[in-house]
Amino acid sequence: MKSKNNRIRNRRSASDILISILTYVFFAAFAFICIYPFYYIFINTISSNDLSQRGLIIFLPKQLHIQNYIKAVKIPGLLNAATISVGRTVIGTFLTVIATAFMGYMFTRESLWGRKFWYRFVLITMYFNAGIIPWYITMRNLHLTNNFLGYVLPTIVSPFFIILAKTFVESIPKELEQAAEIDGAGTMKVFFKVIIPVIKPIMATVAIFAAVNQWNAFQDTLLLMTDTKLYSLQFILYQYINQASSLKQLVNSSSSSMVAQTVATVQTATSIRMTVTIIVVAPILLIYPVFQRYFVKGIMIGAVKG
Secondary structure, three states: OHHHHHHHHHHHHHHHHHHHHHHHHHHHHHHHHHHHHHHHHHHHHOOOHHHHHOOOOOOOOOOOOOHHHHHHOOOOOHHHHHHHHHHHHHHHHHHHHHHHHHHHHHOOOOOOOOHHHHHHHHHHHHOOOOOHHHHHHHHHHOOOOOOOHHHHHHHOOOHHHHHHHHHHHHOOOHHHHHHHHHOOOOHHHHHHHHHHHHOHHHHHHHHHHHHHHHHHOOHHHHHHOOOHHHOOHHHHHHHHHHOHHHHHHHHHHOOOOOOOOOOOOOOOHHHHHHHHHHHHHHHHHOHHHHHHHHHHHHHHHHHOOO
8 A cells, every 4th residue: 555655656756747847848948939039130140241141140150240230330310319219218217107106196095186086087098099190289289299208298197007006005004104194294205205115116017117118119209200310219220121221331331441341241231130120129128137026026916906
């Protein structure tokens, strides 16, 4: 009887090991599928442009060089577009996070006049949208066309983020606010001294969403901006991908060492596309490692009332 039980335990142990192996294999394959496109583009930007153009760079880079990135800086408007994208991402994300946290907090205070009305007034915008033409007319009447504020002002209030923040704030013990109020703290002091230190996880979560939305935004530039100095990096990427062939000639002809150029470093349409893609995508990827430890906690508590 004892030996039979041992065999059963051994059999279960073997099945557990098999399941673990299959799980690791599955997630490793899934991770590879997610990572490989970025890896493929990157190794093609640092490999021979001639080999890359012919599709010969698959897994390992060949004839390493960084001339693509050096020459990409010479592409007209790229650095200015990067400045615009960084500016709108930093400023827009900051304003969105602060507004979301404050409104989420205020909608939990029973002393707020018409609290339920204003909360529903904000939420109703999630279900009704006038469309692009009325939106554009409104933006034009507010003088937000060809204006940097057109990037940040319309995104400050987001109903979805406010729902997350409000639900998170509701999970905070009321005794914290009451103790601060007994000590004489007003609404703003309670918000900055008590609420903000506690709701950092949901603020980090909102920051991730807002930063990604700002960085990847494309349509607002297309509709609102005709001044090339206000073009964002995503819009420039779209233009450069379509104009890669002409940009190839521009970058190559602007080089001061054309005689010394080799086939490996001469720009091609493929190298232009891939290099600009890495320049656009890489910065936003750095957002996730910074806020990752807050993200899961923030989204879980913000989505389900504790």
